[in-house]
Amino acid sequence: AQSVTQLGSHVSVSEGALVLLRCNYSSSVPPYLFWYVQYPNQGLQLLLKYTTGATLVKGINGFEAEFKKSETSFHLTKPSAHMSDAAEYFCAVSANSGGYNKLIFGAGTRLAVHP
Amino acid sequence: EPEVTQTPSHQVTQMGQEVILRCVPISNHLYFYWYRQILGQKVEFLVSFYNNEISEKSEIFDDQFSVERPDGSNFTLKIRSTKLEDSAMYFCASSDEGNIQYFGAGTRLSVL
Numbered sequence: 001a002q003s004v005t006q007l008g009s010h011v012s013v014s015e016g017a018l019v020l021l022r023c024n025y026s027s028s029v030p031p032y033l034f035w036y037v038q039y040p041n042q043g044l045q046l047l048l049k050y051t052t053g054a055t056l057v058k059g060i061n062g063f064e065a066e067f068k069k070s071e072t073s074f075h076l077t078k079p080s081a082h083m084s085d086a087a088e089y090f091c092a093v094s095a096n097s098g099g100y101n102k103l104i105f106g107a108g109t110r111l112a113v114h115p
Numbered sequence: 116e117p118e119v120t121q122t123p124s125h126q127v128t129q130m131g132q133e134v135i136l137r138c139v140p141i142s143n144h145l146y147f148y149w150y151r152q153i154l155g156q157k158v159e160f161l162v163s164f165y166n167n168e169i170s171e172k173s174e175i176f177d178d179q180f181s182v183e184r185p186d187g188s189n190f191t192l193k194i195r196s197t198k199l200e201d202s203a204m205y206f207c208a209s210s211d212e213g214n215i216q217y218f219g220a221g222t223r224l225s226v227l
Contacts, residue, residue, distance in 0.1 A: 032214055043220035102160040
């Protein structure tokens with residue numbers, strides 16, 4: 001069974017400050033891990049993914065995440081927040097077994113960016 | 116850039132009516148999914164579809180729900196008799212062998 005826990009349903013940062021959104025996962029098989037972003041009234045956009053290989057993955061809009069197996073974590077970071085980063089962010093896990101696999105999503109973290 | 120297209124963007128229906136939500140997945144993808152997001156809640160898996168049959172379905176996906184790929188391009192979700200609690204955003208997604216799912220913009224279903 002797989003699950004995702006996102007710590008903090010709301011995170012608020014100042015423009016230019018570090019963004020850190022936390023995600024911990026549980027998986028009985030090697031996981032694929034994803035971050036998706038949802039802007040107001042829009043769909044889910046893939047921000048970045050970890051499948052295999054390098055544990056530090058870079059995504060769009062300056063975001064990156066590091067897969068830490070020992071900590072079962074996949075935290076999302078961005079060095080300097082922009083106003084346009086305000087959105088809801090979802091961490092998701094799927095089984096690393098090829099072919100189809102359902103995504104299990106966390107509850108989401110709503111990021112607010114203040115001037 | 117290829118994208119997943121969903122229609123309509125907003126569907127309003129009366130309780131007990133049938134609705135069909137439509138999706139056009141990315142053309143070379145083989146795996147298709149439906150998810151839903153009740154307002155203020157997490158995104159939940161409904162069903163996955165491969166090789167013209169359901170691969171997996173969640174406990175949410177009861178006999179009121181069905182999926183179909185009628186013509187090789189469209190992928191539809193039918194709710195036979197809608198209930199108030201079916202009101203949600205429904206997302207279609209597709210993936211290739213690489214296991215990366217791409218989502219459509221969603222259909223907001225409002226059951227009155």
